[in-house]
Amino acid sequence: MKFFNRKQQEIEKTEVEKEKRVKTDDQLRCDGLRIAMPYPYYIRDMDFNIIEFSPLMEKMTGYTKEEAFKMKCYDVFKASICGENCVVQKHLKNGKDPVRDVYVDIKDKKNQEIPTLISYIPYFDSNGKTIGAIEVIKDVTVEKNMMDILGQESQQLGSISEELAASSEETLAMSTQVASTSESQTKKLGNFKESMKETDDQLETIVDDTAIIKESIQILNDSMDNTISGLSVLSKRADGIVNIVNTIKGIADQTNLLALNAAIEAARAGENGRGFAVVAEEVRKLAEGSALATKDIHENLHEITQLVLEVSKKASETNSKLKTSDDVIVRLISEIHEIRDSLNKIVSTVEELDSEAEQNTDISKNQTMAMEEVAKVGGELAEIAQKVQGEVNRLAEHAHLN
Incomplete structure (x- = not known):
């Protein structure tokens, strides 16, 4: 045990x-x-x-x-x-x-x-x-992201390749059209150059006419200055006449007063002063007539003075507008010169384009050949993109569960 x-x-x-x-x-x-x-x-x-x-x-x-x-x-x-x-x-x-x-x-x-x-x-x-x-x-986050990016890039490459092929075909068609229309373009450029020359001649004429207008406005401006000066002198002389009339009116009033006193004294003298009374009455009548005449003259002179002031004011306004017009014409001439300078630059550019247009035919032929080559490369890129996309899909299938 x-x-x-x-x-x-x-x-x-x-x-x-x-x-x-x-x-x-x-x-x-x-x-x-x-x-x-x-x-x-x-x-x-x-x-x-x-x-x-x-x-x-x-x-x-x-x-x-x-x-x-x-x-x-x-x-x-x-x-x-x-x-x-x-x-x-x-x-x-x-x-x-x-x-x-x-x-x-x-x-x-x-x-x-x-x-x-x-x-x-x-x-x-x-x-x-x-x-x-x-x-x-x-x-495999990094790998998956790279695979996703690669897939997106391959799709973009395919899209770009298709767009490149389509653009190449469009450019090829445009190049052919440019080659067929280059001669017409040259003629149009020549016509445009002639039109620019005619426009330049017309602007030159406008400049000359504007200069003449400027001289006329300057003469008119000087004349208006003289008119304003004359109206000023006239206004001063009218003021002097008013003073003389006022003096005459004062004398007439004084004479009228003396005639009235003489009539009073003649009445006191009785029969002996009768002749003197007649003379005094006549003097009084003349004094009254002188007073009425001076009154009319004063009123007329006042109206004349007002008219002179209004005419002087209008003349001053006209003179100011003429000076403004003169400034505008000066600016207009300056702008026309600038336009002519711009036109000359355009004409120079058109001449260069005209020279280049003559070479468009050869360039268009070369461009057509280049576009054909680009279209060919675009097709090859599209095939490569499809292959890359297929490889990406196979990688994705290999990495994911079925």
Whole structure:
């Protein structure tokens, strides 16, 4: 009985040592994998429990190892193929061969999508039974972005190539049209040059006529200055006549007063003063007539003075307008000279165009040949773009799940 117990103890001890040795071997393999693996990886069992979570996997997903050990793998990665649709789980149950580069979109802790390529191999116990899987997850965000950009660029290249071919054909047609119409263009340029010459001659005539008008306005302006001066003198002389008339009126008033006094004295003298009274009456009548005449003269002179002032005002306004017109004519002449200078430049440019138009035929022929070559290159670019697009599509098909 003691022998049996001792034998049993030896067997149990052997099993414990074997189990320790297996765990040590497993730990060594995990440590070696952690050191050698350049990509994020994790190990899970057949119940989706995570039993190893590498530092690179922590960095990519945002979960710590401690957090991952408390979660199922499908809760960590939240991919469309996780859970009941887990491709890895189905493969582990049905086969033992490793699988490489399966495209899967996973999500990190912040629920941000990450494009990845997943590779995995079954994980066996000492009896060869599948007990889990080692899954390597490579972040291919950069590659996917490059593939998307390459696809877009290839599409743009195809579009540009088609546009280039179409533009080349249009340019080719235009070049042919330019070649057929170059002679007509030369004639039109010649006609245009003649028209510019005629316009220049007409402007020269306008300048001469304007100069004559300017001289006439200057003469009229001088005449108006003389008229204004004469009216000023006339106004002053009218004022002098008014003063003389006022003096005469004063004398007539005084004479009338003296005649009245003489009549009073004649009445006092009686019969002896009768003759003197007659003379005094006549003097009074003459004084009254003189007063009325001076009044009429004064009124007429006032009207004349007002007319002189109005005429002087109108003449001053006319003189100001004439000076303004003179300034306008000076500016007009200056602008006409500028127009003539511009026309001369246009004529010079037209002559250069006329000379270049004579060479358009040869240039158009060369351009036509060049456009034909461009159209050919555009077609070749379009073919290359189609090939590139096909390669991009094949890469996309290779990287994604079917």
